[in-house]
Amino acid sequence: MAEPDAVQTFEDGLAEIRGAYADGLRAAGDEPELRLINARYVGPQGDLTKLLKLMPKLPGDRRRELGQAANALKQEIQTAFDDALEGIHRGAREAELTGPALDVTLPGRWQLPGRLHPITRVRNEVLDIFVSLGFDIADGPEVELYENCFDKLGFPPDHPATDEHDTFFIQGNRSSDAESVLLRTQTSTIQIREMMKREPPLAIVSPGAVYRRDDDATHSPMFFQLEGFLVDEDVTFAELKGVLTLFLRRLFDEHIAVRFRASYFPFVEPGGEVDMSCVFCRAWEGDRARTAKCRVCKGTGWMEILGCGMIHPVVFENVGYDPEKYTGFAFGMGLDRIAMLKYGIPNIKLLYENDVRFLSQF
Amino acid sequence: MLVSFRWLQELCPVDADVAEVAHRISLAGLEVEAMDEKGNNLSGVVIAEVRAKSPHPKKDKLTLVTVFDGEDEHAVVCGAPNVPEPGGRILFARSGAVLPNGMEIAPRKVGGVESNGMICSEAELEIGAGAEGIFVVDSENAALPGVGVADALDLHDVILDIGLTPNRPDCLGHVGIAREIGVLFGVGYKARKAAGPHRTFAAGGSFDSGEPTTKLTPLWDTGSEMLDTPELPAISIEIADGDRCPRYGAALVSGVKVAPSPFWLRYRLHNLGIRALSNVVDATNLILLEWGHPIHGFDLARLGGSKVVVRLASDGEKMATLDGVERTFTTDDLLICDGEGPVAVAGVMGGLDTEIRDETKDVLIECAYFDPRSIRRTSRRLGLHTDSSHRFERGVDPEAVPRVLASAASLIAELGGGAAATTAIDRVATAYEAKSIRFRPDRASQLLGTPVSKDESLRILESLGCRIVEHNDHALTAEAPSWRPDLAREVDLIEEVARVRGYEAIPTAVPRVHPSEAGTASLLKFVDSLRDSAVASGLYEAINYGFLSVDDLRKARVSTDAVPLANPLSEERSVMRTSLLPGLAAAATRAQRHGATEVRLFELARTFHPSDEVLPREDTVLAITLAGQRSGWIGGEESFDLYDGKGVIEALVDRVFGQTPALASGEVPGFLHPKRSALVTLASRPIGFVGEVHPGVGDDLGLIGRVIYAELDVPALHALSEELGPKQARGLPKFPAxxxxxxxxxxxxxxxxxxxxxxxxxxxxxxxxxxxxxxxxxxxxxxxxxxxxxxxxxxxxxxxxxxxxxxxxxxxxxxxxxxxxxxxxx
CATH class of the missing domain: 3.30.70.380 (Ferrodoxin-fold anticodon-binding domain)
Known part of the structure; x- marks a missing residue:
């Protein structure tokens, strides 16, 4: 049984919703408000939804017509909603594009990486150069036998050549017996260890911590050396010069001059030291006045950087190589010193204090 | 070693300035580390004559002096007790002069009296050590008032500081360096005879009849007056150990008068870093600096039994050395003894009882050759490093004994106004044998990488003093000179050829490097990847010393079963670390003290542990410390906690393995918080641990707040990476999730x-x-x-x-x- 009132109510409802929805849309300022309005009429509890629930009460002959009217309104509302939403989006984008810029000075939001220690950085740079030349990397123990640190390297017994190696001994090992245990004073121990283990040809670089009993303004009781050596048939002093010149130019500057001076290390002969143009006053640029004032090279234009030489036949004999068949060269450098030169670090102690304010600079 | 350029020029004149000489010898291995020009810092200091002197009116220690400086008279107040009488000459610093110590001379009042200038002592001008009084010019010096002091006293010189390598004992004296300069400049060096003494005597009965002697007369360049042989007891020398003391020579100078040395000698010693004492002692030092061969003067009157015995000490034997210290010897120490007991530690230091004194009249001069190793051991054992031991332990020239004795005897006789015996005792227990060395120019060419001809080799080796025994087209045999103990085998001579030619003259070449099949050990590359990953995970790399104190270990509650040093520099660094915790904790504490809010550190290094092997075990460990606050985005800081440690470990391991580690309960070290720590596992294998530092340990280490500490076992990780191998690709999902x-x-x-x-x-x-x-x-x-x-x-x-x-x-x-x-x- 249809009720004429129901028809009236339904029709009024549709009209009222149409008007109210339009008013609501006009009043909505942003997307959430818009969605709220929408929900009020077409949401599950919305007015239109409720109205549609009255459909069964409508008289049969009007039901179809009124149902179509209701659907039309629903379509209308959907279209109006879509248009209004798009309008709001367009307005917001327009406002963002024309409005004030973000404060780009606020901090970035990411976990920054840490930093390698300057000694490691320099070590990596040096290793990269030698690895690119075909050298392998090796290492060995920091606590060593006297014979690997001295005897086998050709240090004569009771000889002042060991004076520069003021050695830390492990308790119970104070003498210079071959079996005495000590903290290695040089990475040259790797020459012995690798040569005892392998047959030529060998091309090896070996970085690592070494220890000497020196602790003053310019010495640290632990520091880092890098040893390199090449053993093969017919290795020459000219090649030693070639490799080290190339290395220093790659590491510092392709224009630096490199100079070889005679010197003495028991495990090489001929032995030498290598000077390069002072990298502080950039001596190779020829500004004499600048070099004259340079504190680092004391006006000489040169700085000592490496020790080197042809591996002494006594070393080959000690490891069981035939010194008539094989020749080789070896060189050593202080990684601390190179780090200090490269980064302008004034004091070696800074390298081992692990002050975060220092470590974060590199 | 300090070297006088002027003295070098006297010994081997070359036409080159000091800079050129310094450059050439530096490149050849005698590295000139510093140069100090003498005599150019004394402008305004002149010779002046004392014209009048009178006591100061108020202060009785001061004298009013009128001096004439060649231009004007000046009134000066002088505090020295030895102002000469009028007519005497002194060194006068005019008003306006600047002394070497930077003091500027200006007119001023002293005790109320105007003083215009200053009368100087040696010390004030830094030309000697004399500070007790002013310098009074010797009457033999003819310099007139007004002459600059550098010219008047002949002060011009350049002192070179040469950093000598221990293989070159021959260059520990001026003669050796002069010889080197002669070689390098191609001018040759000719050993010259010593200036002979004015008065000599025939040794005759002064030496025991059995003593082998050598004539000194041919080594002197002038004839001399022969006096009667003085009445002295006959001296005998006995070498009880011919290995330790192959040669012992002794010369005799009689009738000396011990007195201060003349200025030229004192000035030379002063410039070379040796304090002048008396003519006889100064002479022995000058001979040492000239020849590089230490000699020793004994007061003959105090040598018991007129006898010298060179022998090993008996265990516990004692003697007071020159420095006044009583020394105790072992059976490994060589002593010089007289008829009663020790009088010197051979090659190291003389004894107190027989040293030269003011009343010494007759001097026995020792010049010997001792076994270098023996001297070194004794010197080290006694902690007594002297100019003498420095040279003997490197090896002096055994064949130089007669020449050095001739020079020494002459110099001491001249300075002391005595007479020298014309012969000296020269006892040889073990004769020197020159080493014969075969040298192949082809081998030199091969090693140096540049042609070396036989002619060039011969020229260089001969210029160095090698005697060429024989030679043919392929090889030569050379005898090394007695002053070059470092030349023993072919490669030593090759170095000489390279050195004298100049390393600069050897070309450069690029070698062919044979790449190895194995390449670098994978562990080393793995370690580098861990280090890089740690940095990528936000950590800063620390490097700590390998040693620390037992207390550091104890406070951190890590193993105190550590490898101890026998001779640490201090208690703070007396054992090798067993853990990286103490070092990183110290760095964190320091950072917190500096107000750092966020500390993120790692260290990848070794720990050391006693083992049953000869060498201790070295473990490579990656340790991490987080302290303070993790920063949020603008404010919002929160203290680091376990999950930050876990996150860092996850990120770090994931970067290397492409796989995230897990935390598992298990036994963690006692220094971690028992409820806020865990083991770290990867593929179910333990690889380390992470946790908050135990609050009690944190207190002991001085840490503020919750500090996170983690360790990864690097070899275990590496083994796992080898075992797991590279990641294998998986197919992508075909169906939705x-x-x-x-x-x-x-x-x-x-x-x-x-x-x-x-x-x-x-x-x-x-x-x-x-x-x-x-x-x-x-x-x-x-x-x-x-x-x-x-x-x-x-x-x-x-x-x-x-x-x-x-x-x-x-x-x-x-x-x-x-x-x-x-x-x-x-």
Whole structure:
């Protein structure tokens, strides 16, 4: 049984919703408000939804017509909603594009990486150069036998050549017996260890911590050396010069001059030291006045950087190589010193204090 | 070693300035480390004559002096007690002169009297050590008032500081360096005879009849007056140990008068760093600096039994050395003794009793050759490093004994006004044998990488003093000179050729490097990748010393079973570290003291542990420390906690392995918080640990707040990486995933991880992942409980999942949660 009132109510409802929805849309300022309005009429509890629930009460002959009217309104509302939403989006984008810029000075939001220690950085740079030349990397123990640190390297017994190696001994090992245990004073121990283990040809670089009993303004009781050596048939002093010149130019500057001076290390002969143009006053640029004032090279234009030489036949004999068949060269450098030169670090102690304010600079 | 350029020029004149000479010898291995020009810092200081002197009116220690400086007379107040009488000459610093110590001379009042200038002492002009009085010019010096002091006293010189390598004892005297200059400049060096003494005597009965002697007369360049042989007891020399003392010579000078040395000698010693004492002692020092061969003067009157015995000490034997210290010897120490007991430590230092004194008249001069190793051991044992031991332990020239004795005897006789015996005792226990060395120019060419001709080799080796015994086209045999103990084998001579030619003259070449098959050990590359990953994970690299104190270990509650040093520099660095914790904790403490809010450090280094092997075990460890606050984005800082440590470890390991490690309960070190720490595992294998530092340990280490510490076992990680090998690619999923959430209220005793694992296992292989996305405690949650929410992602590799199937599985895992974990599903 249809009720004429129901028809009236339904029709009024549709009209009222149409008007109210339009008013609501006009009043909505942003997307959430818009969605709220929408929900009020077409949401599950919305007015239109409720109205549609009255459909069964409508008289049969009007039901179809009124149902179509209701659907039309629903379509209308959907279209109006879509248009209004798009309008709001367009307005917001327009406002963002024309409005004030973000404060780009606020901090970035990411976990920054840490930093390698300057000694490691320099070590990596040096290793990269030698690895690119075909050298392998090796290492060995920091606590060593006297014979690997001295005897086998050709240090004569009771000889002042060991004076520069003021050695830390492990308790119970104070003498210079071959079996005495000590903290290695040089990475040259790797020459012995690798040569005892392998047959030529060998091309090896070996970085690592070494220890000497020196602790003053310019010495640290632990520091880092890098040893390199090449053993093969017919290795020459000219090649030693070639490799080290190339290395220093790659590491510092392709224009630096490199100079070889005679010197003495028991495990090489001929032995030498290598000077390069002072990298502080950039001596190779020829500004004499600048070099004259340079504190680092004391006006000489040169700085000592490496020790080197042809591996002494006594070393080959000690490891069981035939010194008539094989020749080789070896060189050593202080990684601390190179780090200090490269980064302008004034004091070696800074390298081992692990002050975060220092470590974060590199 | 300090060297006088002027003296070098006297010994071997070359046409080159000091800079050129310094450059050439530096390149050849005698590195000139510094040059100090003498006599150019005294402008305004002149010779002046005393014209009048009178006491100061008020102060009785001062004298009023009128001096004439060649231009004007000046009134000066002088505090020295030895102002000469009028006519005497002194050194006068005019007003305006600047003394070497920087003091500027200006007119001033002294005790109320105007003083215009200053009368100087040696010390004030830095030309000697004399500071007791002013310098009075010798009457033999003819310099007139007004002449600059540098010219008047002949002060011009350049002192070179040469850093000598220990293989070149020949260059520990001016003669040796002059010889080197002669070689390098191609001018040759000719050993010259010593200036002969004015008065000599025939030794005759002064030496025991059995003593082998050598004539000194041919080594002197002038004839001299022969006096009668003085009445002296006959001297005898005995060498009891011919290995330790192959040669011992002694010369005799009689009738000396011990007095201060003349200025030229004192000035030369002063410039070379030796304090002038008396003519006889100064002469022995000058001979040492000239020849590089230490000599010693004994007061003959105090040599008991007129006898010298060179022997090893008996155990516990004692003697007071020149420095006044009583020394105790072992049977490894060589002594010089007289008829009664020790009078000198051979080659190291003389004895107190027989030293030269003011009343010494007759001097026995020792010049010997001792075994270098013996001298070195004694010198080290006694902690007595002297100019003498420095040279003997490097090896002096055994064949130089007669020449050095001739020079010494002449100089001492001349300075002391005595007479020298024309012969000296020269006892040889073990004769010197020159080493014969075969040298092949081809070998030199091969080693140097540049042609070396036989002619060039001969020229260089001969210029160095080698005697060429024989030679043919392929090889030569050379005898090394007696002053070059470093030349023993072919390669030594090759170095000489390279050195004299100049390393600069050798070309450069690039070698062919044979790449090895093995390449660098994978462990080393792995270590580098860990280090890089640590940095990428936000950590700063620290490097600590390998040694620390036992107390550091104890405070950190790490193993105190450490490798101890026998001779540490200090207690603070007396054992090798057994853990990286103390070093990193110290760095964190320091950073906190400096106000750093966020400390993120790692160290990749070795720890050391006693072992049954000869060498201790060295473990490579990666350790991490986080302290302070993790910074949020603008404010919002929160203290680091366990999960930051876990996050860093996860990031670090994941970067290297492409796989995330897990934390598992297990036994962690005692320095970690028992309830806030865990083992780290990867592929179910333990690889380290992470946790908060135990609050008690933190207190002992001075750490503020909760500090996170973690360690990874580098070799274990490396072994695992070798074992796991490279990651293998997996096919991409073909069918879509479905996500469902499950939230539950559960007691704290159940860990989120075990619940997630159980959920996954219960899913019959459909749950691809189970991730915790919410954790809540608070209102409405009973004590001891928490609310956990997981997102379960389901996927079937074989087909698309239906809602129905997912609902069923999801319901079954919810049941499992409520059954096994007594969870209330929400």
């Amino acid at each position: 479905v996500a469902r959430d499950i939230a539950m209220l559960v007691r704290d005793q159940f860990s989120a991880g075990e619940i997630a694992d159980a959920l996954r296992e219960a899913s019959k292989g459909l749950a691809e992942s189970v991730k915790l996305f919410d954790l809540y405690r608070g209102d409405q949650i009973p004590d001891g409980h928490r609310s956990l929410a997981f997102r379960v992602t389901y996927r079937d590799a074989e087909g698309t999942l239906t809602d129905k199937r997912v609902d069923k599985v999801h319901a079954s895992i919810a049941r499992l949660a409520s059954d096994r974990f007594e969870a209330t599903i929400r």
